[in-house]
Amino acid sequence: MLRPGAPAVNRTGRLAYCRAPMKVWLNGRIVEGSEAAVSLFDHGLTVGDAVFETIAVRAGTAIAVTRHLERLRRSARALGLPAPSVERLREAVAETVSANAADRGVVRVLHTSGAGPLGSMRGEREPTTAVLLGPPPAWPATSDVAVVPWTRNERSAVAGVKTTSYAENVMALAEARRRGAAEAILGNCAGNLCEGSGSNVFLVLGGVLTTPPLSSGCLAGVSRAIVIELLGVDVVERDVPVGVLGEADEAFLTSATRDIQPIRSVDGVGLKAAPGPVTEQVVAAYAALIADDPDPH
Ligand SMILES: Cc1ncc(COP(=O)(O)O)c(C=O)c1O
Structure with a gap:
């Protein structure tokens, strides 16, 4: 499980999240989750102009990480977004897992077109790339x-x-x-x-x-x-x-x-x-x- 204080599945089986302390990777470096900030004008937030991946972490290892990161790049390409290399993203995932001393969990890789206008027209700012960590979902057997x-x-x-x-x-x-x-x-x-x-x-x-x-x-x-x-x-x-x-x-x-x-x-x-x-x-x-x-x- 994640270390104490990290997100966890609560008694109702629903995910409890955003409980500090949690470290996230944002645009190239690990920062405290409570201090990580992106623009309210981020086009990923305003219109969903972004791509993502969900990757299981077990025994401290991100499962099928290469295939997931290759798909993230394919998704970004489909939207016409530049994206970091698989190697850079793989490092970001490993740094996030390690910074949180996570044994089991779920990694979310998020890549948006960055801050932009309020309409559908995309801006020309730098993309936002983040790696977050959450608790593993508690799926039933069937x-x-x-x-x-x-x-x-x-x-x-x-x-x-x-x-x-x-x-x-x-x-x-x-x-x-x-x-x-x-x-x-x-x-x-x-x-x-x-x-x-x-x-x-x-x-x-x-x-x-x-x-x-x-x-x-x-x-x-x-x-x-x-x-x-x-x-x-x-x-x-x-x-x-x-x-x-x-x-x-x-x-x-x-x-x-x-x-x-x-x-x-x-x-x-x-x-x-x-x-x-x-x-x-x-x-x-x-x-x-x-x-x-x-x-x-
Ligand atoms: C819509 C949709 N289909 C299929 C999948 C399964 O994909 P994967 O095996 O890569 O997790 C997902 C995963 O989240 C999904 O969101």
Whole structure:
């Protein structure tokens, strides 16, 4: 866990955060969290003109850090933002983990276009880059999910880009929680399954492990890519109607902090198994891979 005084999960399971002392990395140096300041005119704050990454920290090591930082740079490029090198960002992450003597936690890398006008026009100031540390989420062993009525726009300019413009995700998750679920599942404008509010989704259909393709508009999740590329399991990337999720033999979510989380129910109806045999195989292979190499790339 983080050292005393750092953010923690409180008794209600909700994240307690911003409790000093916490050190953050801001624009090149470690500073006390209570003293770190960015402009109120930062375009990341005023219009969400920014990109980010969420990286799990375990045993003092940032997991899959290279893949996450490469994606941050891809996201920045998609927005037309210059970004620090992977090496510079990797140092920033390591300095933040070390400055907080963190064993377990979550690193948030944030990169904005810097101070700018109040409208959508971007300013010409230096970007803001920050690395923050928070507590690890306490995910349950399985997840109940709810399909929400809103859709991902697979043709959006920011489809698949990890921007901080997450208000849609905040609303989707709030709706799922209102319905007693722990994660929201979104379809896309074509009516196909896309992703969770903070996760990718895999399902087993007729014995075939299946996941929506990137063309569905989902984020190119780092955990999703590890499952597809590195575990030696067969995965078919294809579009399926969003309603098919509830008919799957088994299904699971992937994300940096969840790793592989079996889905227990969809819209209040239990799946046949959670975890089912394919999910169990993926859970074990994923854990073995990360234990062997915490930064697979
Ligand atoms: C919308 C969305 N999809 C998928 C994911 C999973 O991506 P990763 O495995 O890189 O954490 C996330 C992670 O936060 C996300 O926000």
